[in-house]
Amino acid sequence: MAETKRIIVAVTGASGAIFADCLVSGLAGAGVEVHLIVSDAGALVVGHELGRSPEELWRDKVTAVYDPADFTAPAASGSAGFVGMAVVPCTVGTLGAIARGISANLIHRAADVMLKERKKLLLAVRETPFNRVHMENMLAVNDAGAIICPPLLAFYHRPVDLRDAADHFAGRVASLMEIDVAGMPQWGFKPENP
């Protein structure tokens, strides 16, 4: 029997809480163990954009929730059996901390652990426009082994609404984490898509 995958999902205070909601729902639906860390700013933005707290939205979908100040959590150690971590959405502040190895909270520390253990780390960095510091930090984490995957929408699957578009992005994140999410459309030329 296949072993259940354990993944860390971190939600920081960038705009785009809907992407986190689609990702957590998609991973839970795929039978993945989601271990959730929400930064203080992340909780604020989730409440503002989705009208509900992270707890209300996700408590029934995740395996565990960790306080971002709790450095005793499993995610703080390389010996915990996580296959990877996705930060969705990721602020440029969290990006900067990860790029420079500053473990000021559990999200930064867990990301640092992923890099040192050579595990998958995906950062859905969201800011616009980017300045030079942001771009240098993205290059630094890319070179350290992370995947930079900004939450940019695709339109080739003809999304019917924002949720549909965000679900597509979440599916791309899951597939980069090597997880199959049901319903993820795969591009293929069809008669109606000449």
Ligand SMILES: Cc1cc2nc3c(=O)[nH]c(=O)nc-3n(C[C@H](O)[C@H](O)[C@H](O)COP(=O)(O)O)c2cc1C
């Ligand atoms: C409504 C709202 C939207 C925000 N959007 C972004 C954003 O898209 N990108 C970003 O880097 N910061 C954004 N911020 C600022 C971050 O939340 C702030 O820098 C915070 O300190 C980040 O902390 P964290 O990385 O620990 O979550 C936003 C803040 C608010 C209140």
